[in-house]
Each structure stands twice: as C-alpha cells, then as structure tokens.
Amino acid sequence: MTETPRQRLRELGLTVGHIPTGPLNAITDVAGVAIGHVSLHEGESTHTGATAVLPHGGNLFQDKVPAGFAVLNGFGKFAGSTQIVELGELETPIVLTNTLAVGRAIEALNRYTLSQSGNEKVTSINAVVGETNDSRLNDIRACRPSVEEIEQAIRNAQSGPVPEGAVGAGCGTVAFGLKGGIGTSSRKVKVGKAYYTVGVLVQSNYGGHLMVAGRPYQTKASHDKDGSIVMIVATDAPLCSRNLKRLAERCFGGLARTGAALSNGSGDYALAFSTAESVRRTPERRKDIxxxxxxxxxVVSPLFEAVIEATEEAILNSLTMAHTVTGYNAGTGKPSTFEAISLDAIRSL
Known part of the structure; x- marks a missing residue:
C-alpha cells in the first residue's frame, strides 16, 4: 500500500507564531546557505545518513563566519564546539550525523577543507559535527555513513527547497515515540529600517509530551522522554558572536513549546551563524583591528522571537514530513517500527 504523501505543517492548515516566513520557509531563505543530504535506507538494518550545512559557497576556512553555540542539557557530543565558544567563529561546514559517525564526519570535513584552493598550508582544522543517536532504527555499529558518503553530502549541498523528514541525518531518528527527522523553517523580520531573515534546521530525536502549535497531540509513547536534538540557525543579520550565542539560546524557547521533556538523557544543542558580509572574518580583518x-x-529582540517561532515550526515539519520506518534496534537486536505522525489527526486539532 502506498503511504500518504507527507505535508508540511502549513499545508495542513496550522501555523506557528505571527512573523512572516521567507519564500521557501527554510534555512536556505538566508542567501548563500546550502544544505546537502546523504540518505541511507538499505534493507531493515540501515537507516542513517548525514546532513551538511554550508554558510556560504566560498572557502569557509579563509572567509570564516561569526558563530555562537549554546547547550541546554549536554548529554551528547558536539565536535568543534569549544573552539566556537572560545573564538566565536565557524571555519568549516556543519555536519549532522549519528553518534558513532562523528569521527568519520570530522575526517570528511578535514578532507573537504584541505582540498580547497587556498588551503595548501593549512595544518589545523576545527571540524564542526553534531549528532543524535539513531540506534532505535539503525544498526549504528555498522559504521555508516562512511567518510566518503559524508563528504558526498558536503559536496552536493544546494540552495533552494530543503528535503525534510526521514532524510540525511534524520533517516533513523525518533521524536515523541514517532518518526522524527530533519525539519526547517524561516522568518523575515524588520530591525530598524532593514529586513533580515532567520532560518532554522533541526535534527529531531527527543521526547516529551508533544504539542502541535499549542495543541496537545496524544501519542502511544508519551513516556518516551530521552533523546537529543541539534538546532542550526542561520541569519543574514550582522551579529557579533556574542549575540549569535544569544540567538542560539532562543532555540530552546521553540523546543520547549513542542513539549520537550528536557530530560537527563537529552542532548540539546544549538549553533547560530551570520552570513552578513559586514561581520565576516576575512583574512584581512583577522590581521588588524x-x-x-x-x-x-x-535592536535584536525581533530576531530572538523569530528564532523561537522558526525552531518550533522546523521541529513540527520534521515530524509531519517523516514517513513510517521499519528498521533494526541495535540495542535489542530486534526489528523495530516507528510510525509517522498522523496527518489526519493534526488536521483535526
């Protein structure tokens, strides 16, 4: 039987907040941002992948972008985070993947960065990798995705519409006892006399008592509270790294609105960066004042509110766009199935 085509939250008649979205309602509404996925759905044992976020299409190691990092509950691994906290800048694309693939993702980012023209003398790279554990649907011990597969996600990154649901790093994730995945949303806000865009992309793999646009959604697995989520924020607003950290922290407001349990076993991470040319860390700017x-x-409060709204909607899109997946629970060694959220139930809320 063919599964019902998946739809985004707004296509189901529900909206989050009051701030208008960008044209795509995606992180790629921020000009220059590109997203790449490698999605591995192979048999019942492999449901995993990687998602790459590129702040701009140039040499990121040479033209670094300011960034801020925030943690709510740190049960997880986020490679490269300490240098972002210390220096406030991003020098590689961001890769999201599964817990045991973090090392391979670092190697993929190293290979990609070293291969770029202008980096012939580079001897140290702060590769940035976030993860959640997809072992409830994926044989995480099988060492997928490979270094080569992750590098493919980086090199194939594109602007435009972003595939969501059980794709990329969201192939095997679970949220609220339902099939989770990759989701995205954006907002366009006026700050002073200028308009700026904020875009969010999430990898949802956590639990709690699900709220959909302020309405409770009953699931069979309301006891499912542990897990993790990674939230990436892009903006074209010219912000310093300190205010980007504050921007990243607002993701947790959107996360809370979805009914997140924020449990002991949850890893809740957010990273924000600015693509604005005026704050880019170019070689010339790094040499002088x-x-x-x-x-x-x-003047930044409107951006904070935009992040809260976009994060909440991105999470809900990760659920509504995900399809049911039958896989392999690496912890029990048995088959497992996680159902997609019911679109009919959402329409009736």
Missing amino acids: SDAVALSND
Whole structure:
C-alpha cells in the first residue's frame, strides 16, 4: 500500500507564531546557505545518513563566519564546539550525523577543507559535527555513513527547497515515540529600517509530551522522554558572536513549546551563524583591528522571537514530513517500527 504523501505543517492548515516566513520557509531563505543530504535506507538494518550545512559557497576556512553555540542539557557530543565558544567563529561546514559517525564526519570535513584552493598550508582544522543517536532504527555499529558518503553530502549541498523528514541525518531518528527527522523553517523580520531573515534546521530525536502549535497531540509513547536534538540557525543579520550565542539560546524557547521533556538523557544543542558580509572574518580583518559593523543589543529582540517561532515550526515539519520506518534496534537486536505522525489527526486539532 502506498503511504500518504507527507505535508508540511502549513499545508495542513496550522501555523506557528505571527512573523512572516521567507519564500521557501527554510534555512536556505538566508542567501548563500546550502544544505546537502546523504540518505541511507538499505534493507531493515540501515537507516542513517548525514546532513551538511554550508554558510556560504566560498572557502569557509579563509572567509570564516561569526558563530555562537549554546547547550541546554549536554548529554551528547558536539565536535568543534569549544573552539566556537572560545573564538566565536565557524571555519568549516556543519555536519549532522549519528553518534558513532562523528569521527568519520570530522575526517570528511578535514578532507573537504584541505582540498580547497587556498588551503595548501593549512595544518589545523576545527571540524564542526553534531549528532543524535539513531540506534532505535539503525544498526549504528555498522559504521555508516562512511567518510566518503559524508563528504558526498558536503559536496552536493544546494540552495533552494530543503528535503525534510526521514532524510540525511534524520533517516533513523525518533521524536515523541514517532518518526522524527530533519525539519526547517524561516522568518523575515524588520530591525530598524532593514529586513533580515532567520532560518532554522533541526535534527529531531527527543521526547516529551508533544504539542502541535499549542495543541496537545496524544501519542502511544508519551513516556518516551530521552533523546537529543541539534538546532542550526542561520541569519543574514550582522551579529557579533556574542549575540549569535544569544540567538542560539532562543532555540530552546521553540523546543520547549513542542513539549520537550528536557530530560537527563537529552542532548540539546544549538549553533547560530551570520552570513552578513559586514561581520565576516576575512583574512584581512583577522590581521588588524576589525571594521565589522554589527547590530547593537537594543535592536535584536525581533530576531530572538523569530528564532523561537522558526525552531518550533522546523521541529513540527520534521515530524509531519517523516514517513513510517521499519528498521533494526541495535540495542535489542530486534526489528523495530516507528510510525509517522498522523496527518489526519493534526488536521483535526
């Protein structure tokens, strides 16, 4: 039987918040941002993959972007985070994958960065990798995705519409006892006399008592509270790394709105970066007193609210766009199935 085509939250008649979205309602509404997936659905034992986020299409190691990192509950692994906290900048694409593939993702980012023209003398790279554990649907011990497969996700990254649901790093994830995955959303806000875009992409793999646009959604697995989520924020607003950290922290507001349990076993991570040319960390700016022009503290609140709304909607899109997956529970050694959220039930909320 053919599964019902999946739809995004707004296609189901529900909206989150009041701020308008970008044209695609995706992180790629921020100009220059590209997303790449490698999705591995092979038999019943392999349901995993990788998702790459590229802030711009140039040499990121040479033209670094300011970034901020935030943790709510740190039960997880986020490679490269300490240097982001220390220096406030991003010098590689961001890769999301499964827990045991973090090392392979670092190697893929190293290979990609070293291969770029202008990096012939580079001897140290701060590869940035986030993860969640997809072992409830995937044989995580089988060492997939490979280094080569992850590098493919990086090199195939594109702008435009972003595939969501059980794709990329979301192939085997579970949220609220339902099939989770990759989701995205965006907001366009006015700050002073200018308009800026905020985009969010999430890898949902956590639990709690699900709320859909403020309405409770009853699931069979309301006891399912542990897990993790990674939330990536992109904006074209010129922000310093300190305010980007504050932007990243607002993801947790959107996360809470979905009914997250925020349990002991949850890894809740957020990373925000700015693509604005005026704050880019170019080689010239890194050699001297920076002439970067950034928004002041007093005007950034609209961006904070935009992140909260976009995060909540991105999470819900990760659920509504995911299809039912039957896989392999590496912890029990038995087959497992996680159903997609019911679109009919959402329409009736």
